[in-house]
Amino acid sequence: MHKKFSLGIRLALGAATLVAHSLAWSQSGSSQPLTLIIPYPPGGSADMLARPMLPELQKKLGRTIVLDYKAGAGGSIATQALARAKPDGNTILMVLTAHAINDALYPSLPYNTRKDFAPVSLVATLPLLVAAPLATPANTIPELIDYARKNPDKLSYASAGNGNTSHLAVELFKSQTGTQMTHIPYKGSGPAVIAMLGGEVSLMFDSISTSYQQVKTGKLKAIAVTGAKRASILPDTPTVAETLPGFEVNVWYGILAPAGTPAATIDTLSKAFAEVAAEPKIKAQLNANGYEMVGSTPAAFGQHIEAELVKWNKAVKDSGAKIN
Numbered sequence: 164m165h166k167k168f169s170l171g172i173r174l175a176l177g178a179a180t181l182v183a184h185s186l187a188w189s190q191s192g193s194s195q196p197l198t199l200i201i202p203y204p205p206g207g208s209a210d211m212l213a214r215p216m217l218p219e220l221q222k223k224l225g226r227t228i229v230l231d232y233k234a235g236a237g238g239s240i241a242t243q244a245l246a247r248a249k250p251d252g253n254t255i256l257m258v259l260t261a262h263a264i265n266d267a268l269y270p271s272l273p274y275n276t277r278k279d280f281a282p283v284s285l286v287a288t289l290p291l292l293v294a295a296p297l298a299t300p301a302n303t304i305p306e307l308i309d310y311a312r313k314n315p316d317k318l319s320y321a322s323a324g325n326g327n328t329s330h331l332a333v334e335l336f337k338s339q340t341g342t343q344m345t346h347i348p349y350k351g352s353g354p355a356v357i358a359m360l361g362g363e364v365s366l367m368f369d370s371i372s373t374s375y376q377q378v379k380t381g382k383l384k385a386i387a388v389t390g391a392k393r394a395s396i397l398p399d400t401p402t403v404a405e406t407l408p409g410f411e412v413n414v415w416y417g418i419l420a421p422a423g424t425p426a427a428t429i430d431t432l433s434k435a436f437a438e439v440a441a442e443p444k445i446k447a448q449l450n451a452n453g454y455e456m457v458g459s460t461p462a463a464f465g466q467h468i469e470a471e472l473v474k475w476n477k478a479v480k481d482s483g484a485k486i487n
Contacts, residue, residue: 196227200256202241203323204234206353208370209257212287212416215448216439223435234350237261237326239272242419246274250423255283255432260328260414263471267479268326268486276472281429282464283418284436287454290390290413291332293403294374294383295366296359304387304406307366311342318365319345321355325486329355331475332368332389332412334484339407359383370414371396371453389413396453415471416454417464433461 201209213230221228233241238261248254266276274280293304299318301307311318322330325348337344347364349355352373358364359374360382367374371394377383378397385400389412393402403410418436420429437458439445446456459467478484 195253196229197224197252198229198231198254200231200233200241200244200254202233202238202256202258202261203351204232204353206373207323207351208289208372208414209259209416210353211372211452212449212454213257215445216286216436219439219442219445220435223438224431235324237265237268237324237330239265239269239274239326242280243273245419245421246279248421250281250421250425252420252424252428252432254421256280256419257286258417258419260471260475261324261326262417262419263468264328264331264475264479265326266472267476268331268484277469279422280419281422281424282461282468283420283429284433284440284461285415285417285457285459285464285467286436286440287449287456288413288415289370289372289454290388290394291329291368292371292374292378292388292394292397292400292453293366293386294356294359294369294378295386296362296364297382297384298362299365299384301366302384302386304401304403307386308340308342308406311340311344315343316345319347319363321358321364321367321369322346322348323352323355323369324348324350328412328414329368329370331478331482331484334482335412335478336368336403336407336410338482339410356383368412375453394453396451415467417459417467429461433459 201213203209217228233244238259241256245254245256265272301310320333349358352370355367356373356377359367374383375396378385385397387401387403388394389403391411440456440458449456
Protein backbone atom coordinates (compact mmCIF):
# COMPACT_ATOMS: atom_id res chain seq x y z
CA MET A 164 0.00 0.00 0.00
CA HIS A 165 2.83 2.33 0.88
CA LYS A 166 4.46 1.93 -2.58
CA LYS A 167 1.13 2.43 -4.35
CA PHE A 168 0.43 5.52 -2.24
CA SER A 169 3.91 6.93 -2.99
CA LEU A 170 3.46 6.27 -6.70
CA GLY A 171 0.10 8.00 -6.58
CA ILE A 172 1.63 11.10 -5.01
CA ARG A 173 4.37 11.21 -7.66
CA LEU A 174 1.85 10.87 -10.46
CA ALA A 175 -0.32 13.58 -8.93
CA LEU A 176 2.64 15.94 -8.57
CA GLY A 177 3.67 15.27 -12.15
CA ALA A 178 0.18 15.98 -13.39
CA ALA A 179 0.04 19.18 -11.33
CA THR A 180 3.31 20.35 -12.90
CA LEU A 181 1.96 19.71 -16.39
CA VAL A 182 -1.27 21.54 -15.58
CA ALA A 183 0.66 24.54 -14.18
CA HIS A 184 2.82 24.62 -17.30
CA SER A 185 -0.26 24.46 -19.52
CA LEU A 186 -2.01 27.20 -17.54
CA ALA A 187 0.98 29.52 -17.88
CA TRP A 188 0.82 29.19 -21.64
CA SER A 189 -2.97 29.17 -21.87
CA GLN A 190 -2.94 32.56 -20.14
CA SER A 191 -0.49 33.79 -22.77
CA GLY A 192 -2.43 32.51 -25.76
CA SER A 193 0.02 29.71 -26.51
CA SER A 194 -2.04 28.30 -29.37
CA GLN A 195 -0.37 31.03 -31.43
CA PRO A 196 3.23 30.79 -32.66
CA LEU A 197 5.84 32.48 -30.48
CA THR A 198 7.49 35.31 -32.40
CA LEU A 199 11.17 35.90 -31.67
CA ILE A 200 12.18 39.28 -33.07
CA ILE A 201 15.79 39.51 -34.28
CA PRO A 202 17.05 43.12 -34.53
CA TYR A 203 19.48 42.48 -37.41
CA PRO A 204 19.28 40.75 -40.82
CA PRO A 205 19.79 37.02 -41.36
CA GLY A 206 23.44 35.98 -41.28
CA GLY A 207 24.42 38.18 -38.33
CA SER A 208 25.61 37.03 -34.91
CA ALA A 209 22.11 37.16 -33.35
CA ASP A 210 20.77 34.95 -36.13
CA MET A 211 23.72 32.56 -35.75
CA LEU A 212 22.94 32.22 -32.05
CA ALA A 213 19.17 31.84 -32.39
CA ARG A 214 18.96 29.28 -35.20
CA PRO A 215 20.83 26.37 -33.55
CA MET A 216 18.73 26.85 -30.40
CA LEU A 217 15.38 26.98 -32.20
CA PRO A 218 14.48 23.26 -32.60
CA GLU A 219 15.17 22.45 -28.94
CA LEU A 220 13.37 25.59 -27.73
CA GLN A 221 10.28 24.57 -29.71
CA LYS A 222 10.35 21.12 -28.10
CA LYS A 223 10.70 22.46 -24.57
CA LEU A 224 8.00 25.10 -24.99
CA GLY A 225 5.69 22.98 -27.13
CA ARG A 226 5.25 25.90 -29.48
CA THR A 227 6.20 26.91 -33.00
CA ILE A 228 8.74 29.75 -32.94
CA VAL A 229 8.88 32.21 -35.82
CA LEU A 230 11.92 34.43 -36.37
CA ASP A 231 10.98 37.99 -37.34
CA TYR A 232 13.87 40.13 -38.61
CA LYS A 233 13.48 43.87 -37.99
CA ALA A 234 16.80 45.54 -38.81
CA GLY A 235 17.82 49.17 -38.47
CA ALA A 236 18.66 52.01 -36.07
CA GLY A 237 21.03 49.94 -33.95
CA GLY A 238 18.25 47.54 -32.99
CA SER A 239 15.84 50.22 -31.80
CA ILE A 240 13.30 49.50 -34.57
CA ALA A 241 12.94 45.94 -33.31
CA THR A 242 12.88 47.12 -29.70
CA GLN A 243 10.09 49.57 -30.48
CA ALA A 244 8.12 46.72 -32.05
CA LEU A 245 8.42 44.73 -28.81
CA ALA A 246 7.38 47.73 -26.71
CA ARG A 247 4.19 47.95 -28.77
CA ALA A 248 3.47 44.20 -28.62
CA LYS A 249 0.81 42.78 -26.32
CA PRO A 250 2.22 41.36 -23.07
CA ASP A 251 0.59 38.00 -23.79
CA GLY A 252 3.68 35.78 -24.09
CA ASN A 253 3.46 35.58 -27.88
CA THR A 254 6.26 38.05 -28.71
CA ILE A 255 9.83 38.24 -27.41
CA LEU A 256 13.00 39.96 -28.60
CA MET A 257 16.67 39.06 -28.68
CA VAL A 258 18.60 42.17 -27.65
CA LEU A 259 22.33 42.79 -27.90
CA THR A 260 24.67 45.20 -26.14
CA ALA A 261 23.34 47.96 -28.40
CA HIS A 262 20.15 47.88 -26.32
CA ALA A 263 22.09 49.53 -23.47
CA ILE A 264 24.15 51.74 -25.78
CA ASN A 265 21.10 53.19 -27.54
CA ASP A 266 19.76 54.62 -24.29
CA ALA A 267 22.78 56.95 -24.14
CA LEU A 268 23.49 57.39 -27.84
CA TYR A 269 20.10 58.42 -29.23
CA PRO A 270 18.68 61.84 -28.21
CA SER A 271 15.25 60.22 -27.81
CA LEU A 272 13.84 56.72 -28.18
CA PRO A 273 10.21 55.66 -28.83
CA TYR A 274 10.28 53.53 -25.66
CA ASN A 275 11.61 53.58 -22.11
CA THR A 276 14.57 51.21 -21.85
CA ARG A 277 14.09 50.61 -18.14
CA LYS A 278 10.28 50.47 -17.89
CA ASP A 279 8.87 48.99 -21.09
CA PHE A 280 10.44 45.52 -20.97
CA ALA A 281 10.60 42.43 -18.79
CA PRO A 282 14.00 40.64 -18.67
CA VAL A 283 13.84 36.93 -19.49
CA SER A 284 17.40 35.60 -19.76
CA LEU A 285 20.98 36.55 -20.57
CA VAL A 286 21.67 33.85 -23.16
CA ALA A 287 25.29 34.30 -24.27
CA THR A 288 28.31 36.59 -24.54
CA LEU A 289 30.85 37.00 -27.32
CA PRO A 290 34.06 39.01 -27.82
CA LEU A 291 34.58 41.19 -30.86
CA LEU A 292 37.20 40.38 -33.46
CA VAL A 293 39.21 43.15 -35.08
CA ALA A 294 39.07 41.75 -38.63
CA ALA A 295 40.32 43.26 -41.87
CA PRO A 296 40.70 42.58 -45.58
CA LEU A 297 44.11 41.17 -46.47
CA ALA A 298 45.02 44.46 -48.22
CA THR A 299 44.61 46.59 -45.09
CA PRO A 300 48.07 48.05 -44.25
CA ALA A 301 48.17 46.81 -40.64
CA ASN A 302 48.52 43.35 -39.14
CA THR A 303 48.69 44.22 -35.44
CA ILE A 304 47.12 46.75 -33.10
CA PRO A 305 50.38 48.77 -32.79
CA GLU A 306 50.60 48.91 -36.60
CA LEU A 307 46.95 49.90 -36.85
CA ILE A 308 47.41 52.73 -34.35
CA ASP A 309 50.57 53.94 -36.05
CA TYR A 310 49.03 53.94 -39.54
CA ALA A 311 45.80 55.61 -38.39
CA ARG A 312 47.71 58.37 -36.59
CA LYS A 313 49.85 59.10 -39.65
CA ASN A 314 46.88 58.89 -42.06
CA PRO A 315 43.82 60.47 -40.40
CA ASP A 316 40.51 59.21 -41.83
CA LYS A 317 42.24 57.19 -44.54
CA LEU A 318 41.10 53.98 -42.87
CA SER A 319 37.38 53.21 -42.85
CA TYR A 320 35.60 50.88 -40.47
CA ALA A 321 32.34 49.02 -40.94
CA SER A 322 29.75 48.51 -38.24
CA ALA A 323 26.55 46.51 -37.97
CA GLY A 324 24.69 49.83 -37.64
CA ASN A 325 24.76 53.16 -35.85
CA GLY A 326 24.86 52.59 -32.11
CA ASN A 327 25.87 48.97 -32.49
CA THR A 328 28.67 47.61 -30.30
CA SER A 329 30.82 47.35 -33.43
CA HIS A 330 30.38 51.12 -33.80
CA LEU A 331 30.95 52.17 -30.19
CA ALA A 332 33.90 49.81 -29.69
CA VAL A 333 35.81 51.66 -32.41
CA GLU A 334 34.79 55.03 -31.00
CA LEU A 335 36.29 53.96 -27.67
CA PHE A 336 39.39 52.71 -29.47
CA LYS A 337 39.76 56.01 -31.34
CA SER A 338 39.29 57.98 -28.13
CA GLN A 339 41.97 55.99 -26.31
CA THR A 340 44.48 56.03 -29.18
CA GLY A 341 44.03 59.52 -30.59
CA THR A 342 43.21 58.17 -34.04
CA GLN A 343 40.67 59.12 -36.70
CA MET A 344 38.87 56.59 -38.91
CA THR A 345 35.76 56.94 -41.07
CA HIS A 346 32.62 55.12 -39.93
CA ILE A 347 30.53 53.28 -42.54
CA PRO A 348 27.42 51.69 -40.97
CA TYR A 349 25.61 48.69 -42.48
CA LYS A 350 22.35 46.99 -41.57
CA GLY A 351 23.84 44.08 -39.69
CA SER A 352 27.07 42.12 -39.44
CA GLY A 353 26.31 40.02 -42.53
CA PRO A 354 26.34 42.95 -44.98
CA ALA A 355 29.33 44.50 -43.16
CA VAL A 356 31.40 41.34 -43.54
CA ILE A 357 30.49 41.21 -47.24
CA ALA A 358 31.74 44.81 -47.50
CA MET A 359 35.05 43.76 -45.94
CA LEU A 360 35.36 40.84 -48.35
CA GLY A 361 34.74 43.25 -51.22
CA GLY A 362 37.40 45.68 -50.00
CA GLU A 363 34.85 48.45 -49.41
CA VAL A 364 36.15 49.12 -45.89
CA SER A 365 39.50 48.78 -44.11
CA LEU A 366 38.42 46.89 -40.98
CA MET A 367 35.68 46.05 -38.52
CA PHE A 368 35.36 45.33 -34.82
CA ASP A 369 32.94 42.49 -35.54
CA SER A 370 31.29 39.78 -33.49
CA ILE A 371 33.78 36.94 -33.64
CA SER A 372 31.07 34.52 -34.80
CA THR A 373 30.43 36.30 -38.09
CA SER A 374 34.05 36.96 -39.11
CA TYR A 375 35.72 33.82 -37.76
CA GLN A 376 34.89 31.57 -40.71
CA GLN A 377 36.26 34.16 -43.15
CA VAL A 378 39.46 34.37 -41.10
CA LYS A 379 39.64 30.59 -40.89
CA THR A 380 39.46 30.27 -44.69
CA GLY A 381 42.05 33.03 -45.21
CA LYS A 382 39.68 35.57 -46.78
CA LEU A 383 40.09 38.05 -43.91
CA LYS A 384 42.85 38.53 -41.35
CA ALA A 385 42.51 38.64 -37.57
CA ILE A 386 44.27 41.58 -35.92
CA ALA A 387 43.02 41.21 -32.33
CA VAL A 388 40.09 40.28 -30.09
CA THR A 389 38.43 42.63 -27.62
CA GLY A 390 37.81 40.29 -24.69
CA ALA A 391 39.77 40.25 -21.44
CA LYS A 392 41.58 37.13 -22.62
CA ARG A 393 42.42 35.51 -25.93
CA ALA A 394 39.61 33.60 -27.62
CA SER A 395 39.83 29.81 -27.45
CA ILE A 396 39.06 29.52 -31.17
CA LEU A 397 41.85 32.02 -32.07
CA PRO A 398 44.52 31.37 -29.42
CA ASP A 399 47.30 33.00 -31.44
CA THR A 400 45.41 36.26 -31.91
CA PRO A 401 46.30 38.82 -29.20
CA THR A 402 43.80 40.94 -27.30
CA VAL A 403 43.55 44.69 -27.84
CA ALA A 404 44.29 44.99 -24.11
CA GLU A 405 47.77 43.58 -24.67
CA THR A 406 48.49 46.92 -26.34
CA LEU A 407 45.86 49.07 -24.58
CA PRO A 408 45.55 47.82 -20.98
CA GLY A 409 41.97 47.83 -19.74
CA PHE A 410 40.34 47.86 -23.19
CA GLU A 411 37.57 45.27 -23.08
CA VAL A 412 34.33 45.03 -25.06
CA ASN A 413 32.08 41.98 -25.20
CA VAL A 414 28.78 41.56 -27.00
CA TRP A 415 25.95 40.04 -24.99
CA TYR A 416 22.69 38.49 -26.14
CA GLY A 417 19.54 38.35 -24.07
CA ILE A 418 15.79 37.86 -24.31
CA LEU A 419 13.17 40.48 -23.38
CA ALA A 420 9.39 40.34 -23.25
CA PRO A 421 6.99 43.31 -23.10
CA ALA A 422 6.47 44.77 -19.61
CA GLY A 423 3.38 43.25 -18.02
CA THR A 424 3.94 39.75 -19.41
CA PRO A 425 2.72 37.26 -16.74
CA ALA A 426 5.44 36.16 -14.32
CA ALA A 427 4.65 32.49 -14.94
CA THR A 428 5.23 32.97 -18.66
CA ILE A 429 8.52 34.81 -18.06
CA ASP A 430 9.65 31.99 -15.77
CA THR A 431 8.76 29.30 -18.32
CA LEU A 432 10.61 31.12 -21.09
CA SER A 433 13.65 31.78 -18.91
CA LYS A 434 13.98 28.14 -17.86
CA ALA A 435 13.64 26.97 -21.47
CA PHE A 436 16.40 29.27 -22.70
CA ALA A 437 18.65 28.29 -19.78
CA GLU A 438 18.14 24.57 -20.41
CA VAL A 439 18.80 24.89 -24.14
CA ALA A 440 21.91 27.03 -23.51
CA ALA A 441 23.23 24.18 -21.34
CA GLU A 442 22.49 21.39 -23.85
CA PRO A 443 25.92 19.81 -24.57
CA LYS A 444 25.51 19.55 -28.37
CA ILE A 445 24.14 23.06 -28.77
CA LYS A 446 26.71 24.50 -26.36
CA ALA A 447 29.57 22.80 -28.22
CA GLN A 448 28.29 24.03 -31.59
CA LEU A 449 28.00 27.63 -30.40
CA ASN A 450 31.28 27.54 -28.44
CA ALA A 451 32.96 26.59 -31.72
CA ASN A 452 31.82 29.95 -33.12
CA GLY A 453 33.06 31.90 -30.10
CA TYR A 454 29.88 32.17 -28.01
CA GLU A 455 30.04 31.68 -24.25
CA MET A 456 26.64 30.32 -23.19
CA VAL A 457 25.02 31.69 -20.02
CA GLY A 458 21.26 31.15 -19.56
CA SER A 459 20.55 33.40 -16.55
CA THR A 460 17.48 34.07 -14.44
CA PRO A 461 15.25 37.09 -15.22
CA ALA A 462 16.52 38.89 -12.09
CA ALA A 463 20.18 38.34 -13.00
CA PHE A 464 19.57 39.62 -16.53
CA GLY A 465 17.81 42.69 -15.17
CA GLN A 466 20.84 43.47 -13.00
CA HIS A 467 23.13 42.95 -16.00
CA ILE A 468 21.13 45.38 -18.13
CA GLU A 469 21.23 48.05 -15.42
CA ALA A 470 25.02 47.72 -15.07
CA GLU A 471 25.41 47.96 -18.85
CA LEU A 472 23.21 51.07 -19.04
CA VAL A 473 25.50 52.80 -16.53
CA LYS A 474 28.67 51.57 -18.27
CA TRP A 475 27.70 52.63 -21.79
CA ASN A 476 26.23 55.96 -20.71
CA LYS A 477 29.68 56.88 -19.40
CA ALA A 478 31.43 55.39 -22.44
CA VAL A 479 29.30 57.37 -24.91
CA LYS A 480 29.91 60.62 -23.01
CA ASP A 481 33.64 59.99 -22.65
CA SER A 482 34.13 59.06 -26.31
CA GLY A 483 31.95 61.85 -27.71
CA ALA A 484 30.36 59.31 -30.03
CA LYS A 485 27.43 60.55 -32.10
CA ILE A 486 25.03 59.04 -34.59
CA ASN A 487 26.24 59.76 -38.12
